[in-house]
Amino acid sequence: MLIGAVVLFPAVELVRASLSRYSITGLYQGAVGGRNYARLLQQDALGPVALNTLTWVGAVVGLTLVISLALAQFLDLEFPGRRLVRWALIVPWAASLIMTSKLFVWIYDYYFGLLNRALVALHVVRGPIDWLGDDRTVMGAMIGVGVFVSLPFTTYVLLAGLQSIPGEVYEAARVDGASGWRTYWAVTLPLLRPALVVAAVLNLIYVFNSFPIVWTLNDRNPGFGHDTLITYMYKIAFKSALRDVGLAAALGVVNVLLTLAAVLVYLNTVRWRESFEA
Amino acid sequence: MIQNNQPPDVLNLNAFASYAKDNLLYAAEDVLSPKTKDDFLEAFARGGEYRGKLHGFPILSSARAFFYNTDLFARARITAPPKTWDDFVRDAQKITKLGGGAIGYALPLGPEEAQAEWSIWMWNNGGDWKSGDRWAINSDKNVQTLGFLADLANKHKVTQVNPGKTNRTDGAFQLFKDGKVGMVIGFSPLAKQLDAEGKVKYAVGAMPANAGAAVTLGVEDYLMAFKKKGNQEAVKKFLDLYYQPENITRWITAEGFLPVAKSGLTQMSSDAKLKPYLDLLPNARLAPTTDPAWDKVKLDVQQSLGLAVQPGGNPKAVLDKLQQNATAESGR
Numbered sequence: 001m002l003i004g005a006v007v008l009f010p011a012v013e014l015v016r017a018s019l020s021r022y023s024i025t026g027l028y029q030g031a032v033g034g035r036n037y038a039r040l041l042q043q044d045a046l047g048p049v050a051l052n053t054l055t056w057v058g059a060v061v062g063l064t065l066v067i068s069l070a071l072a073q074f075l076d077l078e079f080p081g082r083r084l085v086r087w088a089l090i091v092p093w094a095a096s097l098i099m100t101s102k103l104f105v106w107i108y109d110y111y112f113g114l115l116n117r118a119l120v121a122l123h124v125v126r127g128p129i130d131w132l133g134d135d136r137t138v139m140g141a142m143i144g145v146g147v148f149v150s151l152p153f154t155t156y157v158l159l160a161g162l163q164s165i166p167g168e169v170y171e172a173a174r175v176d177g178a179s180g181w182r183t184y185w186a187v188t189l190p191l192l193r194p195a196l197v198v199a200a201v202l203n204l205i206y207v208f209n210s211f212p213i214v215w216t217l218n219d220r221n222p223g224f225g226h227d228t229l230i231t232y233m234y235k236i237a238f239k240s241a242l243r244d245v246g247l248a249a250a251l252g253v254v255n256v257l258l259t260l261a262a263v264l265v266y267l268n269t270v271r272w273r274e275s276f277e278a
Numbered sequence: 279m280i281q282n283n284q285p286p287d288v289l290n291l292n293a294f295a296s297y298a299k300d301n302l303l304y305a306a307e308d309v310l311s312p313k314t315k316d317d318f319l320e321a322f323a324r325g326g327e328y329r330g331k332l333h334g335f336p337i338l339s340s341a342r343a344f345f346y347n348t349d350l351f352a353r354a355r356i357t358a359p360p361k362t363w364d365d366f367v368r369d370a371q372k373i374t375k376l377g378g379g380a381i382g383y384a385l386p387l388g389p390e391e392a393q394a395e396w397s398i399w400m401w402n403n404g405g406d407w408k409s410g411d412r413w414a415i416n417s418d419k420n421v422q423t424l425g426f427l428a429d430l431a432n433k434h435k436v437t438q439v440n441p442g443k444t445n446r447t448d449g450a451f452q453l454f455k456d457g458k459v460g461m462v463i464g465f466s467p468l469a470k471q472l473d474a475e476g477k478v479k480y481a482v483g484a485m486p487a488n489a490g491a492a493v494t495l496g497v498e499d500y501l502m503a504f505k506k507k508g509n510q511e512a513v514k515k516f517l518d519l520y521y522q523p524e525n526i527t528r529w530i531t532a533e534g535f536l537p538v539a540k541s542g543l544t545q546m547s548s549d550a551k552l553k554p555y556l557d558l559l560p561n562a563r564l565a566p567t568t569d570p571a572w573d574k575v576k577l578d579v580q581q582s583l584g585l586a587v588q589p590g591g592n593p594k595a596v597l598d599k600l601q602q603n604a605t606a607e608s609g610r
């Protein structure tokens with residue numbers, strides 16, 4: 001029952017909407033078969049937006065995993081104040097994404113932003129940079145925030161993974177005379193694989209579906225030059241001359257299938273069964 | 279709600295024509311008493327018509343006005359606000375030359391409200407959205423106007439950075455409130471904030487014009503009543519109560535907006551703070567909100583106009599594309 005109401009019903013409605021035509025007021029105007037899907041492929045913005053999505057997901061997930069690995073390793077060490085640092089790391093996770101994004105809008109701001117003030121004071125740049133207005137820096141600025149908010153969750157998943165590695169294997173490695181790096185490559189990483197796979201898959205889904213960051217940081221830019229498939233979907237439905245719920249629903253269906261496909265391809269490449277049975 | 283076949287009885291929105299086109303709304307004679315209908319200011323009543331009948335009932339209005347920072351004007355030795363576009367460019371240059379981050383004019387052409395900023399500049403050059411009942415977005419006058427705005431940014435360099443990517447509320451207004459900006463197009467809520475903060479000395483006047491008398495943009499919000507079985511009497515009673523002059527005026531005053539009815543204009547004219555806007559109101563022009571295609575044209579303008587004033591942008595190409603889309607949408 002619950003699955004039917006929460007998962008199946010919206011999915012069926014989404015597919016049905018994607019096969020229909022609606023007026024701008026939302027009035028149903030009949031079924032159109034696959035025409036919305038065909039029209040979707042004709043949109044000039046689709047190519048660049050898909051490329052943006054690839055950059056966004058790839059960079060955020062990749063950077064997040066690498067940084068989180070280091071952070072988790074650090075938090076696994078015994079040091080005074082470790083509890084405090086662990087708590088501090090949760091903060092970006094606990095804060096609402098819209099609030100965090102809005103905060104970063106002001107940090108990045110050309111006239112009032114802290115980032116420019118700091119960089120100019122440190123003589124890193126000569127004058128301020130319009131991080132969210134300059135086409136060359138918008139995506140990077142968004143990726144920075146994406147990584148920032150993804151770190152806590154990922155780090156904790158990896159930390160849990162690290163702590164589940166029994167101490168004996170390290171002892172054995174030491175007895176065999178393995179160096180620190182060699183132990184890491186040959187013992188820690190392989191044993192961490194299940195945690196890494198879980199972190200990667202969940203991040204893949206979260207980051208792909210992330211709306212607030214891209215929406216908030218990109219809201220002053222006209223057009224679709226820095227949108228991902230998710231914000232583009234919203235603009236098709238409500239914020240562009242298309243103003244077309246049916247077309248947006250078609251993109252919604254495509255988005256779900258893409259996420260599913262990406263996850264399957266990923267799991268297939270890392271051969272997840274083995275990593276869990278190992 | 280429409281999509282789920284559960285329309286509201288009444289709705290307050292800044293657009294109505296698409297709903298009227300889909301035949302979802304009551305016309306005025308079905309649900310408004312003649313007294314209420316006749317009290318509406320002529321321009322706003324006309325702004326609510328679809329196919330000659332009033333469907334979008336005016337509920338509140340606002341008018342844009344030209345704001346200037348009197349401290350910066352004094353420092354730049356400018357004695358009066360600019361009347362022509364040539365004056366305007368000269369004054370903006372004088373303010374920018376003050377240095378220290380001073381900005382001559384804050385130009386917001388980002389997606390939030392590009393159509394409003396654009397309307398005002400377009401009209402003050404003698405252009406318009408339409409010519410007769412055909413779209414005229416890419417007329418020679420309009421291409422010239424958008425070129426002028428692009429020049430402000432890229433040639434004269436008297437605007438803030440990236441005006442095509444600046445919104446009104448958190449961009450242009452924020453800079454003006456911070457005392458960095460010489461001139462900006464604002465409205466009464468901005469005045470309210472400036473007065474509350476008390477940081478910036480400013481005055482309000484008419485737009486500089488390049489053709490004919492100065493024009494400003496009026497914006498009206500609508501109340502509309504949805505046709506539903508058995509709700510006509512109740513809706514009628516509600517609207518009668520709502521449009522009692524003392525009720526609606528109290529509400530409009532509390533929200534800091536401007537009246538839509540003759541009785542309201544009389545009631546509110548004693549407020550000195552509102553005088554500059556009330557003076558502009560009878561001459562304010564409205565965007566073509568009575569055309570159902572406008573609801574999409576507006577969004578198109580918001581998503582593309584800013585691209586024309588970026589370095590290397592092409593005003594004519596942007597306007598041509600807008601014209602093409604608008605014409606296709608209207609089917610004429």
